[in-house]
Amino acid sequence: GIQVEQSPPDLILQEGANSTLRCNFSDSVNNLQWFHQNPWGQLINLFYIPSGTKQNGRLSATTVATERYSLLYISSSQTTDSGVYFCAVERSDDMRFGAGTRLTVKP
Amino acid sequence: EPEVTQTPSHQVTQMGQEVILRCVPISNHLYFYWYRQILGQKVEFLVSFYNNEISEKSEIFDDQFSVERPDGSNFTLKIRSTKLEDSAMYFCASSMSGTGELFFGEGSRLTVL
Numbered sequence: 001g002i003q004v005e006q007s008p009p010d011l012i013l014q015e016g017a018n019s020t021l022r023c024n025f026s027d028s029v030n031n032l033q034w035f036h037q038n039p040w041g042q043l044i045n046l047f048y049i050p051s052g053t054k055q056n057g058r059l060s061a062t063t064v065a066t067e068r069y070s071l072l073y074i075s076s077s078q079t080t081d082s083g084v085y086f087c088a089v090e091r092s093d094d095m096r097f098g099a100g101t102r103l104t105v106k107p
Numbered sequence: 108e109p110e111v112t113q114t115p116s117h118q119v120t121q122m123g124q125e126v127i128l129r130c131v132p133i134s135n136h137l138y139f140y141w142y143r144q145i146l147g148q149k150v151e152f153l154v155s156f157y158n159n160e161i162s163e164k165s166e167i168f169d170d171q172f173s174v175e176r177p178d179g180s181n182f183t184l185k186i187r188s189t190k191l192e193d194s195a196m197y198f199c200a201s202s203m204s205g206t207g208e209l210f211f212g213e214g215s216r217l218t219v220l
Contacts, residue, residue, distance in 0.1 A: 033208065045208070045209075090206060094140075094155055095142075095152060095209055100149055
């Protein structure tokens with residue numbers, strides 16, 4: 001099956017800093033999404049981005065499908081950005097998640 | 108904004124008991140999914156469901172698991188005889204198309220004692 005690797009596994013930032021999270025995948029995909037899992041365990045949709053670039057406030061994402069990676073940018077990080085960020089890809093009929101990047105933003 | 112809803116939010120059960128987790132997908136969505144997340148681990152695919160039948164399932168989804176869409180709105184996951192290792196957060200998701208954006212519910216936390 002398709003492999004999804006996220007890096008870094010853990011990231012600690014000072015409030016206000018910028019960061020880039022990476023997602024590599026092993027095969028062509030039809031769908032790629034970024035999620036934020038908050039401290040209550042809820043999965044929050046961030047981006048549906050099988051290709052191209054999208055921006056939503058302080059967050060943006062870029063997927064280069066031909067090179068099988070996606071990047072999530074967080075600018076001017078806030079403590080509420082803390083949590084685990086998952087990349088998930090879909091090739092056929094099931095979405096596979098990476099292991100996540102655990103982000104801690106310190107005040 | 109339409110959303111996927113799940114009940115119960117938390118269930119505690121004894122090992123060997125049957126559990127049914129319920130989901131109401133977004134109303135015009137056609138594809139339905141169950142995922143689980145063992146505490147501290149990544150989210151794992153269990154099963155996808157389309158046109159009233161399972162379209163794909165993972166190796167986790169063994170004979171102890173079943174899914175059903177009994178009434179055209181609910182989508183249920185049944186675990187026949189729970190084991191300790193079934194303790195996890197179970198997420199339901201739905202999408203308009205097989206490769207479209209997935210929308211997740213808030214999860215049902217299952218604790219098996």
